[in-house]
Amino acid sequence: MSAAEPLLRVEDLRVEFHTEDGVVHAVDGITYQVQAGRTLGIVGESGSGKTVSSLTTLGLTRYQGAHVSGRILFQGSDLVQAPDEELRALRGNELAMIFQDPLSSLHPLYKVGKQIIEAILTHREVSKKEARERAIELLGLVGIPDPRARVDQYPHEFSGGMRQRAMIAMALANDPKLLIADEPTTALDVTVQAQILALMERLQSELGMAIVIITHDLGVVAEMADDIAVMYAGRIVETAPAAEMFASPEHPYTWGLLRSIPRLERDRDERLVPIPGTPPSLIRPPSGCHFHPRCLYALPDHSRIDPKLEATHGETDHFVACLLEPEVRRRLWAELSAGATPEEAKEHVGLEGTSVP
Amino acid sequence: MARYVIRRILWGMLMLVTVAALTFVLFRVIPTGNPAVLRAGRDPQPKLIHEIEHVLGLDKSLPTQFWDFLKGVFLHFEFGYSYYNQESVVDLIKERLPATISLTVGAVVLWIFLGMGIGILSALRRHSATDRASMGGALILVSAPEFWLGLLLLLLFSNDVGKFKILPGSGSYVGITSDPWKWFTSLLMPWFVLAAGSAAVFARLIRGNLLEVMDEDYIRTARAKGLPEKQVVRQGVRASVNPVVTLMGLEMGLLLGGAVIIETVFNIPGVGLLAYHSIANADFAVIEGTVLLAAMFIIIANIVVDIVYAYLDPRVRYS
Numbered sequence: 001m002s003a004a005e006p007l008l009r010v011e012d013l014r015v016e017f018h019t020e021d022g023v024v025h026a027v028d029g030i031t032y033q034v035q036a037g038r039t040l041g042i043v044g045e046s047g048s049g050k051t052v053s054s055l056t057t058l059g060l061t062r063y064q065g066a067h068v069s070g071r072i073l074f075q076g077s078d079l080v081q082a083p084d085e086e087l088r089a090l091r092g093n094e095l096a097m098i099f100q101d102p103l104s105s106l107h108p109l110y111k112v113g114k115q116i117i118e119a120i121l122t123h124r125e126v127s128k129k130e131a132r133e134r135a136i137e138l139l140g141l142v143g144i145p146d147p148r149a150r151v152d153q154y155p156h157e158f159s160g161g162m163r164q165r166a167m168i169a170m171a172l173a174n175d176p177k178l179l180i181a182d183e184p185t186t187a188l189d190v191t192v193q194a195q196i197l198a199l200m201e202r203l204q205s206e207l208g209m210a211i212v213i214i215t216h217d218l219g220v221v222a223e224m225a226d227d228i229a230v231m232y233a234g235r236i237v238e239t240a241p242a243a244e245m246f247a248s249p250e251h252p253y254t255w256g257l258l259r260s261i262p263r264l265e266r267d268r269d270e271r272l273v274p275i276p277g278t279p280p281s282l283i284r285p286p287s288g289c290h291f292h293p294r295c296l297y298a299l300p301d302h303s304r305i306d307p308k309l310e311a312t313h314g315e316t317d318h319f320v321a322c323l324l325e326p327e328v329r330r331r332l333w334a335e336l337s338a339g340a341t342p343e344e345a346k347e348h349v350g351l352e353g354t355s356v357p
Numbered sequence: 358m359a360r361y362v363i364r365r366i367l368w369g370m371l372m373l374v375t376v377a378a379l380t381f382v383l384f385r386v387i388p389t390g391n392p393a394v395l396r397a398g399r400d401p402q403p404k405l406i407h408e409i410e411h412v413l414g415l416d417k418s419l420p421t422q423f424w425d426f427l428k429g430v431f432l433h434f435e436f437g438y439s440y441y442n443q444e445s446v447v448d449l450i451k452e453r454l455p456a457t458i459s460l461t462v463g464a465v466v467l468w469i470f471l472g473m474g475i476g477i478l479s480a481l482r483r484h485s486a487t488d489r490a491s492m493g494g495a496l497i498l499v500s501a502p503e504f505w506l507g508l509l510l511l512l513l514f515s516n517d518v519g520k521f522k523i524l525p526g527s528g529s530y531v532g533i534t535s536d537p538w539k540w541f542t543s544l545l546m547p548w549f550v551l552a553a554g555s556a557a558v559f560a561r562l563i564r565g566n567l568l569e570v571m572d573e574d575y576i577r578t579a580r581a582k583g584l585p586e587k588q589v590v591r592q593g594v595r596a597s598v599n600p601v602v603t604l605m606g607l608e609m610g611l612l613l614g615g616a617v618i619i620e621t622v623f624n625i626p627g628v629g630l631l632a633y634h635s636i637a638n639a640d641f642a643v644i645e646g647t648v649l650l651a652a653m654f655i656i657i658a659n660i661v662v663d664i665v666y667a668y669l670d671p672r673v674r675y676s
Binding site: 058060088089091097109110115123154170 | 573574575577578579580581582583584585586588592595596599669670671672
């Protein structure tokens with residue numbers, strides 16, 4: 001593995017579920033990479049395939065009967081082709097994951113300590129006593145007070161935030177190189193959210209692991225991520241370094257996400273612009289650009305042509321999958337970020353023949 | 358916890374008195390036959406009947422009879438004497454208890470092992486031939502009445518009237534101390550018939566619970582930790598048996614009711630058969646003794662189940 005090779009590289013990953021209603025294309029050919037020690041934020045609505053893609057990285061969708069193709073290269077070896085036992089040896093060891101709901105993600109009938117200890121004993125040749133000491137150390141590391149007493153408590157004796165801390169402790173038990181955090185703060189209240197994010201950042205700088213953080217919350221990625229990938233209907237529609245993504249987003253869906261959150265520096269009477277419609281069916285996704293039925297700037301051709309994820313003009317690390325002309329996109333975003341409504345922006349830019357849904 | 362148990366025991370006592378009152382009234386109001394008439398021989402003189410009624414205390418008012426009975430039971434653990442053969446009810450029951458314990462304990466063991474084993478296997482091989490066959494079989498066993506299933510097995514396998522003469526038939530029961538092997542073989546069919554219904558209910562419940570639990574987030578967490586699948590399944594099973602434990606207390610009642618039928622069908626000299634004969638003979642004292650014994654057992658079983666449940670699920674705390 002050369003120094004430039006990323007820790008994780010996902011290539012044209014496709015995940016399908018065969019159901020009674022038809023084939024669900026949960027992940028439809030996505031490509032991204034994560035460098036060692038860096039943080040990638042994957043953003044998108046519910047059902048955009050972000051959770052499925054990361055569960056697949058750990059091989060967990062195998063238990064749900066998923067059909068997986070493409071490549072997931074972790075430290076150079078392909079996890080899609082890896083046998084179950086090889087994946088199992090990686091999980092909880094070099095590859096760790098924490099989940100959205102800490103209330104339901106811990107086994108209610110086992111002590112928190114036992115659940116951490118078994119994670120250690122599965123991958124390390126240590127005595128039970130050493131594993132227990134390590135569990136206590138980990139609970140302390142994630143900021144749980146009085147870890148020596150807490151280690152013998154059950155999950156229901158922990159608060160929501162403490163449970164997520166315990167989940168993080170469990171994930172860190174074997175010093176993972178990559179931590180996948182699936183909506184780690186969604187189930188927590190706002191003050192606790194900030195604490196958990198701060199904890200993850202601190203642990204990353206102390207332990208040097210890479211993080212993939214999956215969220216629908218742009219505020220979370222703004223805080224945590226070095227790079228951002230925006231997912232829509234099973235595809236990545238735009239990917240860029242975080243600062244670049246917030247400064248000059250190129251995809252109309254990304255605009256929609258950015259314009260639909262309130263910002264303190266904007267006028268109070270400026271209206272939020274929601275993205276019209278709902279995410280499409282992943283069984284029969286729309287033809288052409290998957291976003292075209294909800295896109296305010298879609299041209300008639302866009303329902304026929306499939307956009308490719310291509311580098312934007314003048315940038316080497318900013319990719320977008322949009323059929324609009326780069327110049328048109330730039331002018332539209334300039335109008336929108338100046339406070340224009342989508343209709344005004346279109347008029348000023350002179351976008352003709354658009355089909356507003 | 359201690360306070361909870363004491364409260365449960367006190368409630369249990371009250372329940373026993375209620376059960377005693379109900380049986381007492383039931384068998385005196387329902388015309389099962391006047392025990393004095395049954396004992397007086399053919400064509401009895403009214404005078405003789407009155408005398409017998411006097412001896413048995415049946416000429417006193419119902420409340421007085423009940424009060425005497427309660428005093429005997431709770432103060433002296435004295436259930437009276439059989440109207441039929443004057444033997445002490447306590448002795449009658451004591452004599453027959455080993456057979457009933459053999460039958461029920463064996464059936465409970467079989468019930469738990471069969472129920473859990475088949476339920477877990479079915480869940481892990483969902484939609485397989487094994488799953489379909491065992492769930493279909495379970496449905497038949499839930500639906501089959503015990504007396505029918507018992508007779509069917511006797512017709513198939515008993516060494517007297519059976520088609521395949523491989524097991525001892527009706528009336529072959531011997532005590533475990535006199536011939537353990539014969540004890541075991543003679544009880545195989547009764548155990549199976551008595552356990553069948555409950556085991557089938559258990560298997561279906563455990564299968565359903567386990568399928569649900571295996572989709573839980575904490576099972577995903579267990580896999581994400583890289584635990585071997587065997588350990589993951591063990592955690593799933595651990596979570597799916599809890600709700601079923603509560604059911605065990607309720608099933609105990611059905612089990613004892615079943616024991617009356619099984620002991621009659623297989624002619625096993627246990628408490629169930631005693632109860633059956635005492636009803637046929639209008640032997641009130643014995644009926645009350647056996648019913649109270651059964652009620653006491655069910656109440657204790659339910660208290661034990663609740664305590665076990667608190668032990669199994671740390672979230673349950675009684676106060």
